Amino acid sequence: MAHFIDRRLNGKNKSAVNRQRFLRRYKSQIKKAVAESISKRSVTDTESSENISIPSRDIKEPIFHQGKGGNRDRILPGNDQFIPGDKIKRPEGGGQGSGDGDASDSGEGQDEFSFSISMEEYLNLLFDDLELPNLQKTEQKQEVEFETVRSGYKSEGIPSSIDIVRSLRGAQARRIALTASKKKKLKELQKQLAELVLSPTPDPRIKAQLEEQIEDLERRIKKVPFIDTFDLRYRNFEKRPKPSSKAVMFCLMDVSGSMDQSTKDIAKRFYILLYQFLSRSYKNTEVVFIRHHTQAKEVDEQEFFYSQETGGTIVSSALYLMDEIVQQRYPANQWNIYAAQASDGDNWADDSPKCSKLLNDKILNYSRYFSYIEITNRSHQTLWQEYQGLTERHDNFAMQNIKQASDIYPIFREFFKKQTSS
Numbered sequence: 001m002a003h004f005i006d007r008r009l010n011g012k013n014k015s016a017v018n019r020q021r022f023l024r025r026y027k028s029q030i031k032k033a034v035a036e037s038i039s040k041r042s043v044t045d046t047e048s049s050e051n052i053s054i055p056s057r058d059i060k061e062p063i064f065h066q067g068k069g070g071n072r073d074r075i076l077p078g079n080d081q082f083i084p085g086d087k088i089k090r091p092e093g094g095g096q097g098s099g100d101g102d103a104s105d106s107g108e109g110q111d112e113f114s115f116s117i118s119m120e121e122y123l124n125l126l127f128d129d130l131e132l133p134n135l136q137k138t139e140q141k142q143e144v145e146f147e148t149v150r151s152g153y154k155s156e157g158i159p160s161s162i163d164i165v166r167s168l169r170g171a172q173a174r175r176i177a178l179t180a181s182k183k184k185k186l187k188e189l190q191k192q193l194a195e196l197v198l199s200p201t202p203d204p205r206i207k208a209q210l211e212e213q214i215e216d217l218e219r220r221i222k223k224v225p226f227i228d229t230f231d232l233r234y235r236n237f238e239k240r241p242k243p244s245s246k247a248v249m250f251c252l253m254d255v256s257g258s259m260d261q262s263t264k265d266i267a268k269r270f271y272i273l274l275y276q277f278l279s280r281s282y283k284n285t286e287v288v289f290i291r292h293h294t295q296a297k298e299v300d301e302q303e304f305f306y307s308q309e310t311g312g313t314i315v316s317s318a319l320y321l322m323d324e325i326v327q328q329r330y331p332a333n334q335w336n337i338y339a340a341q342a343s344d345g346d347n348w349a350d351d352s353p354k355c356s357k358l359l360n361d362k363i364l365n366y367s368r369y370f371s372y373i374e375i376t377n378r379s380h381q382t383l384w385q386e387y388q389g390l391t392e393r394h395d396n397f398a399m400q401n402i403k404q405a406s407d408i409y410p411i412f413r414e415f416f417k418k419q420t421s422s
Contacts, residue, residue: 148237157234171231179221186217247282247368248330249275250322250339253304256293256313258346261306263375266405267342268305270373273412274340282336288325292318298325315347315383316354323362332366339363339370347383356386364394371415372399 082088153166193210196202251271253264278285289304290296296317299307322339330337347355364370372387374380380401390397400411 148239151236151238153233154236155230155233157236161234161237163233163235166233167227167231170233171227174228174231175224175226178224182217182221186214186221189214189217246334247278247285247336247338248288249278249285250288250290250325250337251304252290252292252318252322252339252341254293254313254315254343254346255291255304255307256346258313258344263344264305266375266402266408267373269405269408270342270402270412271340273409274338274371277416278338288322290318290321290325292321296321312348313343313346314351315341315343316351316358319355319358319363323358326363326366337367339367341370341372343372343374343383344376345374345378345381345383347381349382352382352386355383356390359387359390359397360393364390364397367396370394370397372397373402373411374399375402377403 153163189210193207193214196207196210253259253267255264275285275287287301289299289301291299291304291307292313292315294312294314294317298321318341326332326337359370374384384399384401387397387399391399398415400414402408402411
């Protein structure tokens with residue numbers, strides 16, 4: 001086998017460059033693994049990294065090797081059986097096969113290549129080429145807030161804002177500047193006085209002059225204050241405007257007897273995708289879980305996905321509760337409101353028009369985006385038919401049918417694909 005070694009000089013951060021090249025080269029395989037891993041996460045988990053596994057067969061590198069035939073010169077170390085001109089027999093043996101895998105003495109081989117990607121890399125791969133509808137309009141309506149930040153120092157202020165370290169540093173610099181030359185002169189005079197005293201016949205007149213000069217310099221040095229009002233420095237603060245980037249995500253789900261756990265798990269994957277996507281666009285994203293059967297209730301994530309209920313379904317109860325929570329806690333002029341509703345399509349026939357009217361008259365007027373997913377393999381019922389009319393009147397409402405788990409990611413991308421400019 002021939003080995004090619006690249007001896008060109010490499011720049012700094014060689015590992016980082018190689019890592020990004022690897023992610024680009026195997027982007028399709030990594031994106032597929034990322035999409036499959038989404039069901040393992042909590043809805044609000046945006047901090048942890050992700051371990052990705054790729055089949056080894058997908059990342060094999062091409063190699064150069066020598067073909068059969070031709071005349072070759074070989075050096076066989078330790079040869080004590082052959083001389084030039086001898087023909088070497090083909091090695092005996094069988095059953096070796098031609099597989100590419102590595103044998104293992106523990107009964108297992110390495111079939112996958114595993115590595116870890118950061119949260120930022122995970123989200124970039126997950127939401128590549130996606131965008132939030134109406135995001136520009138949302139940014140224009142953001143509330144302007146102010147934040148207090150440090151902005152250097154000033155020479156006047158209130159006592160509580162004095163920066164002691166900075167003030168003492170300035171005082172020390174001032175004392176050094178004012179007394180350095182005097183201290184240098186003082187040392188010279190003290191040295192001269194010491195030499196005069198040690199001399200055999202010191203002159204009293206010169207001695208008195210030196211002592212007088214030394215006393216004068218010491219007095220002038222002592223007059224320099226340890227700290228002066230000129231040295232005081234106060235911390236300066238100023239208010240800077242910052243745009244508000246708050247979003248709330250409402251998760252509405254039917255938990256009646258017709259919704260089994262597998263259907264809830266499919267809905268959970270969609271909610272996770274939506275939350276992760278919103279967290280990339282908004283600094284603060286809150287989640288409100290509303291479950292319903294004949295009555296709606298705000299719950300935590302654990303109860304939302306795993307509690308068991310029986311009975312019928314009244315979807316409008318969840319929409320009424322959402323509207324009530326918005327009015328009480330999330331005013332539309334301060335929050336960017338998103339909602340995702342999951343159901344198997346079951347609903348009382350006379351309740352479906354109420355749902356359509358409530359969305360049309362209230363919720364869709366302040367929502368940035370409302371998505372409805374119907375998780376069923378059956379034919380659509382009255383709720384789907386009522387919601388279809390909303391798609392024609394509101395561009396911030398979208399609905400899709402999910403039949404199996406593999407439909408989730410493609411449908412999510414369909415919801416939030418970038419709009420081509422006309």
